[in-house]
Amino acid sequence: xxxxxxxxxxxxxxxxxxxxxxxxxxxxxxxxxDPKEITIPAGKKIKLLxxxxxxxxxxxxxxxxxxxxxxxxxxxxxxxxxxxxxGRYPFVEEYHENDAAAQxxxxxx
Amino acid sequence: xxxxxxxxxxxxxxxSLIISIMAAATRGIPWRGRWILGGIxxxxxxxxxxxxxxxxxxxxxSGMGQELFNAAIxxxxxxxxxxxxxxxSVHGREMAAQALNTASEINGGTRERSLxxxxxxxxxxxxxxxxxxxxxxxxxxxxxxxRTTISGGLSxxxxxxxxxxxxYAGLLRIPLRWFFSITSLFVLLxxxxxxxQAARFLVQADLLPSLGAPIWDTSGYLSQTTAAGxxxxxxxxxxxxxxxxxxxxxxxxxxxxxxxMRYAQTRVRQGAKKADSKNWRESLxxxxxxxxxxxxxxxxx
Numbered sequence: 001x002x003x004x005x006x007x008x009x010x011x012x013x014x015x016x017x018x019x020x021x022x023x024x025x026x027x028x029x030x031x032x033x034d035p036k037e038i039t040i041p042a043g044k045k046i047k048l049l050x051x052x053x054x055x056x057x058x059x060x061x062x063x064x065x066x067x068x069x070x071x072x073x074x075x076x077x078x079x080x081x082x083x084x085x086x087g088r089y090p091f092v093e094e095y096h097e098n099d100a101a102a103q104x105x106x107x108x109x
Numbered sequence: 110x111x112x113x114x115x116x117x118x119x120x121x122x123x124x125s126l127i128i129s130i131m132a133a134a135t136r137g138i139p140w141r142g143r144w145i146l147g148g149i150x151x152x153x154x155x156x157x158x159x160x161x162x163x164x165x166x167x168x169x170x171s172g173m174g175q176e177l178f179n180a181a182i183x184x185x186x187x188x189x190x191x192x193x194x195x196x197x198s199v200h201g202r203e204m205a206a207q208a209l210n211t212a213s214e215i216n217g218g219t220r221e222r223s224l225x226x227x228x229x230x231x232x233x234x235x236x237x238x239x240x241x242x243x244x245x246x247x248x249x250x251x252x253x254x255x256r257t258t259i260s261g262g263l264s265x266x267x268x269x270x271x272x273x274x275x276x277y278a279g280l281l282r283i284p285l286r287w288f289f290s291i292t293s294l295f296v297l298l299x300x301x302x303x304x305x306q307a308a309r310f311l312v313q314a315d316l317l318p319s320l321g322a323p324i325w326d327t328s329g330y331l332s333q334t335t336a337a338g339x340x341x342x343x344x345x346x347x348x349x350x351x352x353x354x355x356x357x358x359x360x361x362x363x364x365x366x367x368x369x370m371r372y373a374q375t376r377v378r379q380g381a382k383k384a385d386s387k388n389w390r391e392s393l394x395x396x397x398x399x400x401x402x403x404x405x406x407x408x409x410x
Contacts, residue, residue, distance in 0.1 A: 056246030063333055064350055066322060067176055067313055070162040070242060078172045080315045095243045098112055
């Protein structure tokens with residue numbers, strides 16, 4: 001039940017994140033992405049600001065997006081994304097890619 | 110522990126394949142083993158420095174420092190491999206003789222040695238810096254201790270080196286008559302693959318358009334995360350979902366180097382034919398006295 005509530009909370013946060021212009025913030029804390037789902041419009045360039053709040057380095061990686069970038073500890077890295085065709089583009093924090101928390105998806109509509 | 114082994118395997122595999130191909134491609138160059146080993150150590154030291162300076166690198170070029178740094182290293186490596194292959198297309202025959210008889214020096218052999226050193230060092234540096242950061246994070250986090258990190262890392266490294274060693278052993282079984290043509294082909298594909306990766310970073314930095322992202326999607330047939338996909342990526346630059354710009358870079362470098370090799374060969378045939386054939390006769394004569402049970406090497410032109 002608890003996990004269900006947190007899932008609902010996470011999804012509502014995810015939908016909220018789409019708002020601000022061409023920049024979208026994606027946070028990594030305790031090796032977990034927040035939000036885990038990001039929706040962006042098709043055919044548009046987006047700047048994904050990846051904020052690593054952990055004390056250890058992380059690596060944002062997505063083969064479908066063709067992106068790979070190290071985000072040093074306690075820092076923010078910018079990942080340019082798009083323009084993309086509609087679809088689902090999964091991404092991972094490569095250093096913890098087997099944990100469900102370190103997996104996310106960008107949905108292009 | 111398994112995660113550590115897998116990541117280190119993936120990173121060390123690429124470097125290991127590059128080292129094996131370079132080691133085979135420079136067969137016959139005296140002391141090449143030392144230069145390769147030197148390149149590996151320089152690369153490991155460099156990877157440590159890059160890992161430490163990753164924050165500073167990331168902040169350069171308005172946050173696109175990492176992309177430019179990677180693209181620069183890859184471009185440098187492409188240039189080195191291009192030079193190697195064009196040089197080889199001229200000196201291949203000498204090299205074949207040299208592989209049988211290590212007595213004499215090849216013209217330009219010294220430069221070739223520093224070239225192997227740099228290529229190996231760059232490959233280790235690029236793949237190594239990410240590994241260092243990963244292992245540092247793992248060792249620093251409380252859930253996984255230092256011991257599991259080390260044992261996982263070492264088994265991943267061991268597996269990566271093993272695949273490289275198998276490739277090297279396989280390449281050495283190629284008859285000498287075709288040997289350098291085949292290693293040149295491997296080096297050519299390696300250069301094209303690195304150019305494609307450089308393009309990927311330049312697209313990521315938003316300096317180049319993607320020209321279709323992706324231009325094709327074969328992840329359903331052969332995912333890059335499978336063993337075969339990883340191996341093909343390391344050997345010929347296979348990507349399941351590449352950007353169009355990557356394909357442009359890949360083909361441009363492939364044809365540019367191939368044309369350079371052809372051009373160098375024809376120039377040598379026309380220009381320095383006399384001197385060259387004199388060298389060749391001399392090395393043949395030496396080989397005749399020194400060969401110990403090696404298969405007969407025939408000149409085929």
